[in-house]
Amino acid sequence: xxxxxxxxxxxxxxxxxxxxxxxxxxxxxxxxxxxxxxxxxxxxxxxxxxxxxxxxxxxxxxxxxxxxxxxxxxxxxxxxxxxxxxxxxxxxxxxxxxxxxxxxxxxxxxxxxxxxxxxxxxxxxxxxxxxxxxxxxxxxxxxxxxxxxxxxxxxxxxxxxxxxxxxxxxxxxxxxxxxxxxxxxxxxxxxxxxxxxxxxxxxxxxxxxxxxxxxxxxxxxxxxxxxxxxxxxxxxxxx
Numbered sequence: 111x112x113x114x115x116x117x118x119x120x121x122x123x124x125x126x127x128x129x130x131x132x133x134x135x136x137x138x139x140x141x142x143x144x145x146x147x148x149x150x151x152x153x154x155x156x157x158x159x160x161x162x163x164x165x166x167x168x169x170x171x172x173x174x175x176x177x178x179x180x181x182x183x184x185x186x187x188x189x190x191x192x193x194x195x196x197x198x199x200x201x202x203x204x205x206x207x208x209x210x211x212x213x214x215x216x217x218x219x220x221x222x223x224x225x226x227x228x229x230x231x232x233x234x235x236x237x238x239x240x241x242x243x244x245x246x247x248x249x250x251x252x253x254x255x256x257x258x259x260x261x262x263x264x265x266x267x268x269x270x271x272x273x274x275x276x277x278x279x280x281x282x283x284x285x286x287x288x289x290x291x292x293x294x295x296x297x298x299x300x301x302x303x304x305x306x307x308x309x310x311x312x313x314x315x316x317x318x319x320x321x322x323x324x325x326x327x328x329x330x331x332x333x334x335x336x337x338x339x340x341x342x343x344x345x346x347x348x349x
Contacts, residue, residue, distance in 0.1 A: 111323050115162075115331055123338050125160070132166055134261030139254040142261035145269070153178040160185045160341070162334060164323055168192030169270055176276040186337050187284040190330060191295050191320050194302050195272035206268035213266075216259025224255040238291065238319040277305040283340075284310045287333060289318035289325075 116127035130152075134142030142148075153174040161184060163171040168189040175184065196202050219227060228250055232242045242250075277284070284306075286299035299312045313333050318325045 111327055115323070115327065115334070118331060119334060119338065122335070123342055125338070128155075128159075130155075130167070132170070132261065133265060134257030134259075135253040136257065137252045137254075139256050142257055142264050145264050149174040149177050153180055156180075157183045158185060160188070160338065162188045162190075163192065164190040165192070165320065166265070169267065170265065172273050172276075173265075173270050176271060176273045181279050182281045184280075184282040185341060186282060187280075188287065188334060188337060189284070190287045190322050191289070191292060192286060192298070193267055193270070193295070194274060194277070194298050195270050196267060197272050197274075202268045206266055209262050209266040209268060213259045213263035216255045216262065219255035219259075221251070221255075225251055227255070236292070236320040238325075240321045240324045274301060274305050277302055277310060280306060280309060282309065283337065285313060285333060285337060286310070287313045287315065287322055287330060289320060289322050290314050290316045291319040295320065 112129055116129060119125065120127055133148050149170070152170060156171065156175065157180065161171055169192060171187070172189065172192060172194065175187075196205060216224070216227070225247070228247060229242070232240060232250075284302075286302055288295045288299050290296075296312075296314060303310045303312045313329075315322050315326050315329045323330050
């Protein structure tokens, strides 16, 4: 999906697209990179870009920009099902315990048990509408259980800061895209929009849950085209 999206946008806008693996989710059987170094390097990489990120990627993008205090040097930020940080200590403790438990289970999986985990994970109701065929399963299986498990612990949502106050100060246009069935993330997007209503918008895609990109890719592309069109003269963009 990401490759199709990037290709379509590059055909009509004078842009270059860089696609990033999530930490620990590439093809190498190794632990995810340490959090502080990765987030610092990610923020430096994102400077000056039109940033598009989904779910964990959206969390990490926000997290990195927050940590480095980047308020201006981003062209635009589009977050699909993005979390702005847990807002209570009890929720953080509960999430930390959950992530550590699942992370440790992943660390012990072999390729067969990891495949079974992927099937179960992608059948969750939150991913309603996502289709996992054999090819998609194979692609997702390229990541190692070791890398994914260590990333789950190292980059747990329980550790991510609440970025609400950071969003109040940003000067770049930001869009939260959420599914109409993803009630929790709709509320998170509402909180984000209230923090900076002049620059932060919310797009709710009807009839889908968390994985908006896989289930309604054209809606996501349409939103991104609208964002990019504000940055490029009409003579630069082909019809």
